[in-house]
Amino acid sequence: MTFLSRAARPAAGGSAVALAVAAALLAPTSPAYAAANAVPTYEVKINLTAAALDASFAPSAAVKSAFGITGSAKARSYSYYDTDGLALDAQGWSVRLRHKSGSSFEETYKKRFPVTNGDIDAALTTANAAGFDSSDTNYDAEVDWGYAKQTLSFSNEKSHSSSGYSGTTMPTSTTGRTWLVNDVPGKLENWGGTGWGRTTLQASRAHGPVTSKVYGGAWGPSDDASIEVLPVVGANGTGTEYVVELSFKTGSYADAADLHADAIAVAESHGWLYHGDILKTQLILDRY
Template identity: 75%
Template structure:
């Protein structure tokens, strides 16, 4: 009887052994490292155009409107960036903007930027995740700004303030605006709070934005921004053509196609004009 039982056990052992070994391996294997989930990313293609894209009133020309599906009338918006004179916030990768669109509440935007090197968006996302920016914090919008030759990954936290008693696109005084921004600053800005407290308004500037739809984007626009000249006098016009999409493939297509159209018509500015840096420089 004992021999019979041993024989049965021996016959069953080869079938049971792989399962037992698999269970043991699973129990002994080191746990996979936990990673925060990647955030959902949107894309904004931003191409600068030359003054040749404007008509005599400094609005997008009829040819530009037709080429890029711009059908909307001008909408005004004023904004200032807050930073110290030595750009302490900018040095930490932060930009802080107070904006007022005509007829809307004030928008406070706290944006943390990460460079995208050689088009490697996934590597930039990994760097951002290591710095604490991931999908676990739903208070930030994740976006890639896709310029002519440069890409930047950004995480934006936005707050609202009532615009009561501020008609049109009027902005508050420097001190009032700073007090709002300091009071509403998100927790991730804590390492730069002292810089924000010591900041001042760089601006204001007032742009006109013309909307439409083109290609894969139902959110196309041309922004025309007058800025003081580099020498402190006169006016220069920054013209930015932009398209928003939630698809990386669509963003790549929009970038390629818009550059081709702008270049074919003699409107393309071959470079990236960073409005934040320009305004910090000149105001």
């Protein structure tokens, strides 16, 4: 209970307004609470070596059987947009334009936060301070869990009509950039300063396109398993290398941990495991 001192009490017959003002000044202030941290889903991403592919550069029958891959190949083409100096990437942002056969173009604006020593909660708190919290339904939070590395990301997904584009055909770099600039979300547009993201994206170009094949299935606690086979130009600018990524999506941390351990164990036992993490985004930005 709050007591007014004798000096603070209004004189007999004094204004009721004065009493109200005094009470308001002395009333406890309710603390302001920020929105809670976002709740992420999980995607386990394990790279396999070329030993996992058959002579046609598709996952071998043994690999498909081991990881529950039953679907036929589906093509997708995509490019990442950034400046020649990779200014967006330097701020943890990536902007992707992707085209799956028979679908609209997908525009993805993604902000990444590193996860240090497996402390996902700390990464979520850092993201919260940057404006990415549970109240923002425009962004989906996800933890990418690789062989040895975890990354927290927040993705804003938009679409653009694919009318006039057959298969997985991509637009010119200039056309794709125009679409992406027109749809740039507010968090990127004003990242680090008013209009920074829009201006930076206007100076970007397409890194790519690349076209991969994806094979789907289900394995263990994940009903969303896949293997993506991505051909990329060699590091010296010639030849072709194949990136093979095994992935599983789940909403459960416990399931993700099990999938991560089991997938590594199975791949290792068959001699398919790549002992490291290949970030496709970085690879494409660097080589195209």
